[in-house]
Amino acid sequence: MTDAPTKTQTDTQTAPDYRDTVFLPKTDFPMRAGLPAREPEWLDRWARLRVYDRLRETSAGREPFILHDGPPYANGHLHIGHALNKVLKDFITRSQQMMGKDARYVPGWDCHGLPIEWKIEEQYRQQGLDKDAVDTIEFRQECRRFAEHWVDIQRDEFKRLGITGKWDDPYLTMDFHAESVIAAEFMKLLMNGSLYQGSKPVMWSPVEKTALAEAEVEYHDHTSHTIWVRFPVIWAPSGKATWVSDTSAETLSALSQEQLERRAEVTGASVVIWTTTPWTIPQNRAVAFNPSISYGLYEVTSVAEGSTAQVGERLMLADALVEETFNAAKVTGFERRSELTASELEQMTLAHPLRGVEGANGEWDYDVPMLPGDHVTDDAGTGFVHTAPSHGDDDYQLGLKYKLPMTYNVEPDGSYRADLPIFGGQAIIQPDGKDGPANVSVIKNLAWAGKLLAKGKVKHSYPHSWRSKAPLIYRNTPQWFAAIDRELDDGMNEYGRTIRSRALTSIDKLVKWWPQSGRNRIFSMVESRPDWVLSRQRAWGVPLTCFVRKGGRPTDPDFLLRDERVNARIAEAFEAEGADIWYRDGFKAQMLDGIVPPEDYEQVMDVLDVWFDSGSTHAFVLRDRPDGSPDGIADLYLEGTDQHRGWFHSSLLQASATMGRAPYRGVLTHGFTLDEKGMKMSKSLGNTIVPAEVIQQYGADILRLWVAQVDYTADQRIGPEILKGTADSYRRLRNTLRFMLGSLAGFTEAERVDPALMPELEQWVLHRLAALDHQVRQAYASYDFQGVFQALFQFATVDLSAFYFDIRKDALYCDAPDSLRRRAARSVLDLLFHRLVTWLAPILPFTMEDVWLSRFDSDDDSVHLHDFPATPADWLNEPLALKWDGIRKARRVVTAALEVKRSDKTIGASLEAAPVVHIRDEDTLKALKSVDFADICITSDLSLTADPIPAEAFRLPDIAGIGVVFETADGQKCQRCWKILPDVGSHSHPATCARCDAVLDRL
Template sequence: MSAETPDYRDTVFLPETDFPMRAGLPAREPEWLERWAQIGIYDRLRERGQGRTPFILHDGPPYANGNLHIGHALNKTLKDMVVRSQQMMGRDARYVPGWDCHGLPIEWKIEEQYRQKGQDKDAIDVVEFRKECRRFAEHWIDVQREEFKRLGVTGKWDDPYLTMNYHAEAVIAAEFMKLLMDGSLYQGSKPVMWSPVEKTALAEAEVEYHDHTSHTIWVRFKPVDGALDGASVVIWTTTPWTIPQNRAVAFNPTISYGLYEVGTVQENATAKPREKLLLADALADAVMASAKVESHSRLRDVSAEELSGLMLAHPLRGVEGGAGEWDYDVPMLPGDHVTEEAGTGFVHTAPSHGDDDYQLGQKFGLPMTYNVEPDGSYRADLPIFGGEAIILPDGKDGPANVSVIKQLAYAGALLAKGKVKHSYPHSWRSKAPLIYRNTPQWFAAIDKKLDDGMGEYGDTIRTRALTSIDKLVKWTPQTGRNRIFSMVENRPDWVLSRQRAWGVPLTCFVKKGARPDDADFLLRDARVNDRVIAAFEKDGADAWYRPGFKETALEGVANPEDYDQVMDVLDVWFDSGSTHAFVIRDRADGAPDGIADLYLEGTDQHRGWFHSSLLQASATKGRAPYRGVLTHGFTLDEKGMKMSKSLGNTIVPAEVIKQYGADILRLWVAHVDYTADQRIGPEILKGTADSYRRLRNTLRFMLGNLAGFSEAEKVAPADMPELEQWILHRLAQLDHKVRQGYDAYDFQGVFQTLFQFCTVDLSAFYFDIRKDSLYCDAPDSVRRRSARTVLDILFHRLVTWLAPILPFTMEDVWLSRFPSEDDSVHLHDFPVTPADWLNEPLAAKWEHIRRARRVVTAALEVKRADKTIGASLEAAPVVHVEEAPILAALKSINFADLCIVSDLSLTADPAPNEAFRLAEVPGVGVVFELAEGEKCERCWKILPDVGTHKHPGLCARCDAVVSNA
């Protein structure tokens, strides 16, 4: 610009906004959290929600034990997106966060503290011990609450639910006593998953599987009467310690068995030449190889009839020092669980130490054994093995397995031995191996017919649960239905009891001297139940453990001397499974029917919280406590590997927030398909941050170009140019897709739809085209006013549509435009979008226009790349269009403005050979021409009329704007 040329920069309407390009989220997000707390945003939303249809997402309680991991962040962010979007779509979306407070992990931590001090936990008063556990839980609840809030999660944080609150403990006990009263509760002695390290039974959901190296043995069982030529029946097991508890050998009548004779053997083999063995034909070769047999022959078939009724000697019969403990016969019994997949085709059966074994024992009346103590050692008075540990306190293998193997060898019963690495059950808390152990436990009978007046969906817990799964619950994704259905269909009775101290006790009394199957074994009296509930409401479950409680509870009902007070505690899954009763049913912000609209957790909760809630509610409500279940997968590292501290690949939410801000972490959640396993890592987060920056620039452009916009400036849609009407059409389409996506919890779909719209339709198309009008048109021009009206419409929709995903950023954007002491974007609903904005004929026309524009912009890009031009405004292309309707469409608008060129010619003439074409847009050719004229100093278009107006450096449009300013 020469000294004589006026400076027109001040006459251009450039964007004005204080909204910064750099977000500074880590530093600024806490300001928004503080602001939301000051204006009481959650309670304000509840006030606004009065009269609306409630939507209740019931929070699956995390465990109050340790800092949050990335799985917590994913889960709570998803929940927050659900709640915020449902609220902004016009519902009263309530969210009460909660915590699971009882149970073994906390008790274990307190025990560790005692052990470090050299104290014996059993010497501590149980009520004092429980208080220690309560204080531990309270500490971590406070820590986790702040970490969850830092993620931007909105909820009733000042009044969450806790399973250790007195009312919660009273309700849990009341729900348990419903099972007592309807006859579902029984005490049974059966094998359960048992942790010798933690000395308690575990639920299925508390068990995880890891590789473990086990001893494996092949053992001879001899027929007692020399039947089958004295051939030995061979079993194979990976738990040698269970052999002293053997009570039978199982076979499958459908399997083909043979009588085999050993030929030659290797030097160190325990197999003997010419001995005869009974084996499944499919497994015989493998067994012989394991027994180091070099050659063998099959003598004949052995029928199921020959096996049935065959009596065998226990392999430890007559062992020195056995004191006759194992001098009993072992029957051969048919069992469907026997397969040809591994082993020998015969299964050693110890009814006290395996579910299949137990079921077979029940069917044929086999006796139970009680040889294994709670700490995983043999009972002290068991001959030979007394006091030996199966699992040591540190979780390692004890000497029991090796001792049993040695005795089998001494007795001549050991055919072969080895070791095998296989998947084995471990405690998810102590990580120590588990055993199946027969022990008296309390169970809920899930197939008992109930006469409780709640039979609409079935008359047993199982049938009600299965009916609920199929008819009452929407599963997202649908595969969740199949998973939980098969689990419930095949599961055994629910083990309710745990031999621990920190939990809600099994509030029942048993008659001294009575057997579990006696009618008067359990005291069933509503007056006693009411006293228990009242005591728990007043003093919590600690009341159960205080001296004199039994006497007070039974006063005037029964002689306390005749009854024992049960001191086991309830499985914590019963606690969390009961939350529907003391949260959804009992709270003022719950629902009268006690049924949630949605439960949302990881896929592992099909066997965890979804499962326990389903069983518990089927027993006490007659149906599932939820209408919808949404599940997410697990979070892996960038390579798809499971995160672990030892690998150093963990991503800690607090560290991500410190570096990027919570909104970036939330945007990552919206980026991924959470229904499957997702990945996260430094490179993925960088990509997420880049998407965020692009989106932020779109929002900043709108803010800058809306400066000073007022109601008086608005233009009615019918009076707008077609380009603006097309944007309104797209918004009407998006409104439908966004609402549909949020209702389907498809946050990935919502974000991708909006992100594509912002980057492709807006930034790369609409904004690019309309910059000229926004910056250079007269303020009162219809085109500029229309563009600003559309920007205002876009602003209200995009900022609210994105608020559930990016609550901090959208609050910042909203208040940048509408500063207020007590307003918030989160207090606004998604705007209603008029249906008549949809204009399919216009959309079809503009699809042709945009396709033709792509050819022009691609042709210009070639010229820019070869330095023929520096900017598109230097061009005045000739566009050849073969199809008359498309040519007419292009002529009906200012196509030059759309292509951001100074001039443009449209013609139906055939395109010359040198014309630029795009294969995907046939019938359109572009011939490049330079624009003629001078460059307007204000809008930079090159036009012939520049220099012919009052202001010599301006075009007609700019001259008029400056002259009338």
């Protein structure tokens, strides 16, 4: 027979269900975000509320913050680099606005240029049309329609990412006002003296038939022909320049015996050059050597089978490169006859290697001088450099110095001019981008002439067009340049008198660079760059709006027409009808009539480098728009690291030329996006990540969160597994916010507790908020978004979810509504809510809008209409923070000890425990006794003691002086709060503890 049940057991068994009396979180905020489906609703809402425009209205009088948008190109769907770039810009714009600025953001597009023109030409080719037979204006209008189409598509794709900005009024470089300003900015170069027409080698695309800017060039591995070529000596040093072949008695009698011997030694010798561009040999005008290099005259003593070298022939080479050269030439034996001095070399004159060849008609029967040049090295080759001034920058500079003649043998399509002997019409680069026959043809003719010593192939880094991906050549063409070292006549000399000096001063004194390495990169580029090639031989762009005197030469002082009246007419016409009007019949006469005789001038028909277009955006966006910058200077430019040679660079040069300084105060750069393995993304590899697909699967906020989690200053990685991890971080953060929302249900101002009256735990949370406020603002101000998110995520998941919320769930669920502890906790939750949601709003705009509206349902409100709340400095309490650091360490030992007991099934929950905590340190013990440490450890009871730590006590190796001895809680389980306490069952409400019994009485 069993014992009769006790009264307490009976009450527990028959206790009512108290679940309805517990204040569990209540919220409609869903656990599952459903971002792909719901985000478009918020976009529509923001458009209806006019959030961006309302911020402009309410921010009047605030300090402006202007992030000037680097224009993407309007010719395709967005890639992951676009998404990274625009999201970073959005982080900045939104955070600066919420920190109290008037943060304006005008998105823009680059609309002119070769990529669009190329697309239209492709369409024409598919239709069997000849682009050159199409009217220029009609062709340009096709290009305009193409750009408009892609602007509309990209605008929607950017908006879908949650990017805020003036989307209903962006800037386009093809707008009539923009074209007018670009022309006006160009005409400032015309007037200040920096514009000139010159003939020099420029990077040229035979496939695209135009010059390219440095920023349009990328380098890829390319296999090139390489040749070693003999240049016969025809003049030798003899104290005075004397023909070696001159054997007259008069000449011979004038020479000393030593000179006669030296003359005989050099007779018939050849200087050997090495080149990877055989096609440039017909354009050779000199051979360069370096006076600091050691050279020798070598005689061949034996050769292997197949060698073109002859036993007994004498060759001149750099001593350091003799073996390398003779190995290539299959020379098996040689001896050094004598040293060659710099003065001897400089007196020598050579014959062109194609001199006297059959069919040349005397084309190459000219002398080739030997010239000293510092650019020559003995790292590779022969120590002698073949020099074609029309096809290389070093060659050109040497040609300028020594007045070498330029050649014009290569046509725009990369073929030799038709009337060039032997090689006429042969292509260097074919229309499909592959090598033409020119290299092989030159090699064969050198061999037939007996001047080819050796040949081979070499794989090396070679310039290619970043658009067509085809190889480039250096080609001498008449182009228009901005002289970057010419003193300007514009009166804007505060930061220098030349474009280069103004740019370098701006880099060092006027601009802040993030990261600082960006400063070094662009400084070295500007410091060593050549003059800016402004002209392009294309149709879709802003024309070079200038006129030149018929029959004049570029060096004539009146070659260019410089007249402000003409300039004003052009700008006015472009403003009214756009740049197409330049191509309308009669336009020249209309512009020049009454000022100069139109028949005396020719109209320049080249178009401007599109980098000049985008470099001029500061003028028609920052300067001219009502929502631009008060002083026409941006606070920040933000683009990828490649833009040190691109938009940052062109904007710097353009503004230095036209406004005397850089158009920005700050420049921030990001790296490139790679796949999960760190490889460059490529369609052929199938490793591309398309923003639209990520949004379709996860939502834009997940993509934005990925941006916030990476170190964007370096190259970043993205892929399916990385995105899964990002989504998990989002889920954890969302759960924290959902708990806050549920726990704040019904919160009113009447509940609010003054911070001074709050328990220590709440005061500690306020201290953390105050410290975070400073950290978050500083990180946003320095564009450290990774730092912002890591700090907030750590706070939300560790300090809040795993600590504060875990502890205060009992008070929130079970304390009386008017208890100080519960009211204080809800007051803190309210303060947490306003800060966390606004701090995260720049990063997760869709989710934070959802959170905000879940609490403050309104037809006319948005979290994005609010600033970060001011956080009182007196919330900071370092002594309290230090104390609670110690409490949290002690708690960690207790929770770890309880986890061991939970794992071995001794207990199911921490409330079943009443551990004894041994504390060695007196101050720590005092701190723990000053708080309800059992509540903090979420145990039903807990004992603190200074007794020595028993051997069996649980310890953590990294926390000394604290040991935990496990004990089970004594008493019965309260059926409302689940604590196990001795008094349960002794109150009027069955199976409750004293706290719950009192709450139930009041309910």
